[in-house]
Amino acid sequence: MINQDFYTFPPSSKNDWIDQIKRDLKGKDYDSTLTSELWDKIKIQPFYTSDDLNEEVAEYKFHPESKLPGMSPRLWNNLVSIYPENEKSANEETLHTLQNGADGLVFHLDGSENLNQILRAVHTEFISTNFLPTGETALLFRAIHEWIQSTTLKPSMLSGAILWNPCDELFLTNGDLELGIDLAAKAINDFKEFREFYPMTIDLSRYANAGATGIEELTYGLGEVIELIDKLSKKAISPTQVFENLAFHTAIGDSHFAEIAKIKGLRKLIKELAGNYGVEVEMESIHIITSTSTWSKSLLDKNTNLIRQTYEAMAGILGGGNSLWVKPTEGRNASVLEKRIARNISTIVKEESYLDKVMDPAAGSFYLEKLQQEIEEEVILELQKLEETGGWLKGFEARTIHKEIRASRESAQKKILSEANIKVGVNKYLAKGKLENHLPFEQIIEKDFELVPSRATYFVEQNILSKA
Structure with a gap:
C-alpha cells in the first residue's frame, strides 16, 4: 500500500x-x-x-476450478465446426481436428446421421460436444438420444450444448412457437441428469450477425429468455429449470473493448435476470459460447479477415467466454489452410499471449468497468421498453425487432460506403496486386420474418464485386 x-x-x-x-x-x-x-x-x-466508477469493482469468475490438477486458472474450449458429408469422412475429420488443437466440436447435423460412426473413438468426457440442427430439430434430438442409449453414456461423460431454442424456428420458417416449446420442455426433462450439457442455447449472435448493435443483441437475446420462461411455465417447467438448461451464444464484433465489456455485462445481466425470478445463479455456472462475427468480415480483403478473427478471439476470452468458436470466413467451403489457421488462433492466444494465466485480466480497468456499467444500464432500459410493448414475441410478430435491427444495419453499411467510418481493406488501404484476394459475392435476400447474416461492408462489395 x-x-x-x-x-x-x-x-x-x-x-x-x-x-x-x-x-x-x-x-x-x-x-x-x-x-x-x-x-x-x-x-x-x-x-x-x-x-x-460509482461502485467497487470485483474480479469475475468465469468458470469453476478444473477437476484436473495442474490446469491453468483460465479455461475455455476451442470449438471447430464439422459438416458431415458421410459418416466415415466425418469421423476422420473429427479425430484429426481433436489431435490438432481442438477440444470442442460443433456438429452441423440434420438428424439422419449415424452418430455412433461419426463419434467412433471420440472420448466425449474430455471435450465439449455441441450439435447444431440443420434440418428438423426433433430428428436430431432423437438421434442424440439413440446415440447416448447405444453407448450407455454416463451423464458425467457429456458436456456441451444443442445450439437451438424454440425462438430459432420463428426466424427459420415463421412457424408455430408452441411446437418448439413442447420440444424444449421434453428436452429439459430428457437431459435433466446431464448437468454439463445444455439442451437449449440462446442465440444472441443472430442479431449481431444481422447488423444489430451490442445493446440490441443483448436486449433481444435476453428478451427471448423472458419469453421462454413464460411459455415453459405453462408446461410445468420452472424458471430454475430454464436457467439450468440454457447456454448463451454471442458473436464478437470488431469494437474490441466494447465487446469485452458486452460479454462481461451479459454474464452479469443473466445473473440479475435470474434473480428477478427468485433463481440464484452463480456467475461461474453460466455457459457462454463466443464466436467470431460474420458481420465484421469482408469479401474484399480475405487476408485482413484473419487479423479480425484474432482480436475478436482475444475479446471473447478476455470477456469471459467458456467456448471460443473461430469461424472461417468461407464456412464449410473454407480451405484446409483457413480451417487450420482458425483452429490455431485459440492455441496462440493461450500459448503465446498467455491469456490463460489470469481469470479476469480486464477487471479494474476504469474504461472497461464504466463501459460495462453503461451497456448494462442501456440494456435494462431497452428490456423494460420491450416488455411494456408486449414482450419479445409481440416484437417479432409486429416485426418491430426486424425493423430496428435493419435500421442499425443499413446505417452502419452506409457509413462504410460513404467512408464516414473507415474499414481497412475495404474503403481504406485496399489490397493490390498479388495481395488482392476477393471472395465471390452473392446477393443477400431476406424474407420479412428472417434476420439473415450480413456484413457491414455489403454495400461496398455490391458496388465493386457485382460489376466484376
Whole structure:
C-alpha cells in the first residue's frame, strides 16, 4: 500500500484534467474533437478515472476450478465446426481436428446421421460436444438420444450444448412457437441428469450477425429468455429449470473493448435476470459460447479477415467466454489452410499471449468497468421498453425487432460506403496486386420474418464485386 503522504502535490480530479485538456485544445470543442459514440447510445470519453466508477469493482469468475490438477486458472474450449458429408469422412475429420488443437466440436447435423460412426473413438468426457440442427430439430434430438442409449453414456461423460431454442424456428420458417416449446420442455426433462450439457442455447449472435448493435443483441437475446420462461411455465417447467438448461451464444464484433465489456455485462445481466425470478445463479455456472462475427468480415480483403478473427478471439476470452468458436470466413467451403489457421488462433492466444494465466485480466480497468456499467444500464432500459410493448414475441410478430435491427444495419453499411467510418481493406488501404484476394459475392435476400447474416461492408462489395 502506497502512503499517500509520500506525494507532495495535491491529487487532481477528473474535472481538473478536463479543464487542462480544454485549455490545451485552444478553442476546439472538447466533445466533437475527443469523444465518440458507441452503438448510437454510449458516449466514449477520451480518458477515464476512478471518479467514473460509482461502485467497487470485483474480479469475475468465469468458470469453476478444473477437476484436473495442474490446469491453468483460465479455461475455455476451442470449438471447430464439422459438416458431415458421410459418416466415415466425418469421423476422420473429427479425430484429426481433436489431435490438432481442438477440444470442442460443433456438429452441423440434420438428424439422419449415424452418430455412433461419426463419434467412433471420440472420448466425449474430455471435450465439449455441441450439435447444431440443420434440418428438423426433433430428428436430431432423437438421434442424440439413440446415440447416448447405444453407448450407455454416463451423464458425467457429456458436456456441451444443442445450439437451438424454440425462438430459432420463428426466424427459420415463421412457424408455430408452441411446437418448439413442447420440444424444449421434453428436452429439459430428457437431459435433466446431464448437468454439463445444455439442451437449449440462446442465440444472441443472430442479431449481431444481422447488423444489430451490442445493446440490441443483448436486449433481444435476453428478451427471448423472458419469453421462454413464460411459455415453459405453462408446461410445468420452472424458471430454475430454464436457467439450468440454457447456454448463451454471442458473436464478437470488431469494437474490441466494447465487446469485452458486452460479454462481461451479459454474464452479469443473466445473473440479475435470474434473480428477478427468485433463481440464484452463480456467475461461474453460466455457459457462454463466443464466436467470431460474420458481420465484421469482408469479401474484399480475405487476408485482413484473419487479423479480425484474432482480436475478436482475444475479446471473447478476455470477456469471459467458456467456448471460443473461430469461424472461417468461407464456412464449410473454407480451405484446409483457413480451417487450420482458425483452429490455431485459440492455441496462440493461450500459448503465446498467455491469456490463460489470469481469470479476469480486464477487471479494474476504469474504461472497461464504466463501459460495462453503461451497456448494462442501456440494456435494462431497452428490456423494460420491450416488455411494456408486449414482450419479445409481440416484437417479432409486429416485426418491430426486424425493423430496428435493419435500421442499425443499413446505417452502419452506409457509413462504410460513404467512408464516414473507415474499414481497412475495404474503403481504406485496399489490397493490390498479388495481395488482392476477393471472395465471390452473392446477393443477400431476406424474407420479412428472417434476420439473415450480413456484413457491414455489403454495400461496398455490391458496388465493386457485382460489376466484376
